Amino acid sequence: MMTTQNQMMATTSRPRDIIQDFAKSFFHAHKSDLEKFYPGISLETLLREFDYLCSLNGQLGEDYHARMESFFKSLLLGIPLAYLSQKRFFYNVDLFVSPDVLIPRQETELLVEMALEKIALKVKQQESLTIADIGTGSGAILLATLKEASLRYPKLAIASFASDISSRALEITKKNFFHNQYTLSPQIVTSFLLGDRLRPFQDKKIFCDLILSNPPYIMNPDDLSGVHSQVKLFEPELALFLKSDEYWEWYRQLIKDAFALLNPTGTFLMEGHEKHLHTLQQISLEIGFAYASIQNDLTGRERFLILQKSN
Ligand SMILES: C[S@@+](CC[C@H](N)C(=O)[O-])C[C@H]1O[C@@H](n2cnc3c(N)ncnc32)[C@H](O)[C@@H]1O
Known part of the structure; x- marks a missing residue:
């Protein structure tokens, strides 16, 4: 060479x-x-x-x-190109990425579209919104959503919360928000919360109109055979995997807390594993969500759960 x-x-x-x-x-x-x-x-x-x-x-x-x-x-x-160049374009935003965060995926852009559709409905009834992103990583979902919302609704007041259990990931989130702050409307305030799932929201009694999340969703070891070796080797384990024997309890707690922390007309939009979304839909209905539907990604795989607290 x-x-x-x-x-x-x-x-x-x-x-x-x-x-x-x-x-x-x-x-x-x-x-x-x-x-x-x-x-x-x-x-x-x-x-x-x-x-x-x-x-x-x-x-x-x-x-x-x-x-x-x-x-x-x-x-x-x-080593993934995004980690070498330390950048990834996602939806409408240039993001800094490092091996401390998942490289945002193209299919997740649909979650941003779904969030914007929900915001369009909510602004007809509310003058301000509270939006949370659980497991925010690079901040991709929240930042892209807020940037687009700033263009569409420059006067809309939004209290937004980016949270993650990884302090190193949250440092990257803050960096991305700092570099993109000029693209967000002055009516938007963002706070960064460190902690497990919705625990920081419970502690601070933060209630939300819209909760977004792309949590870790690969069952370890049950789903491992479908994961590319490059992903296993280089992307953060914490961002990808949950132990098989803790999987359902982990999600039950997440969905239960989301239900409790949503305002009466609130929405929870979540990305998930195509093999497990039906069970999660069932769990959500048991917990009390009035509406739970599954949406496919652009490759036709079941990918997202849409939960509505009331009809
Ligand atoms: C699949 S990645 C998604 C990252 C980013 N939202 C995206 O879509 O590119 C999952 C994220 O959840 C975080 N995470 C893992 N376990 C968590 C927990 N118990 N509570 C909060 N965040 C968690 C990881 O650190 C990681 O940033």
Whole structure:
């Protein structure tokens, strides 16, 4: 690998040419290995990500050479591109991501759409809203929802709460809110809460109109066979897995607390595992939700639970 690079350095002088040439030969030499981790990856994507990484602090630094080696070695280990470039675009927002948070998924964007539909109904009856995101991670769901709501309803007062059990994840959430604060209407106030599921809301007696959540939903070990090795290796365990023998009790508590902390016309929108949503729907009706329905994602998989406290 390095021989090719030395050859290139002998014939070209500008750093960007060296990088381009090196990336090209790297890409062709390792195409099939790269495809395993990054399906559909192209040379252009590779160059774009690397260029972004090296331009984080302005121009290519003198250490670009070491960075280039480390970047391409990381690719062969299968480290997700989003962790290498430390960024992910989600719905309408550029997010900073690190291995302390889940890389926001495209299917979750539908949860933002669903939240906006509910907000559209609620603003007809209310002048202010309280919205919570449980297990906020990078802050993707809440930030995207608030950013779009700011455009649609610039005068709407929203008290919003981003919560997570991981203090390291919550540091990333705060960073993302800080960098995007100028995109949110001044009528929006966001607080960050550390704790287990809805416990911080109980402690502070915070009642909500809309609760959003994409909680960990892979049963460990029952669902493990369906999880890509790259996800298992690099994304935070806390964000993904719940032990099989604690799974139902964990969700029963979450749904029960959501019911108790929702205002009378409140809504709970949750992403979940396609295999388990029917049981969770049943549990929600037992707990007292008047309405519980399941919505598919764009690939046709059952993905979301919509819970309404009253009709
Ligand atoms: C599937 S990730 C979702 C992250 C983000 N909301 C998204 O959609 O990209 C689940 C998140 O829930 C958090 N989490 C796990 N267990 C939790 C608990 N008991 N209480 C609150 N948050 C929890 C994890 O730290 C992680 O950030």
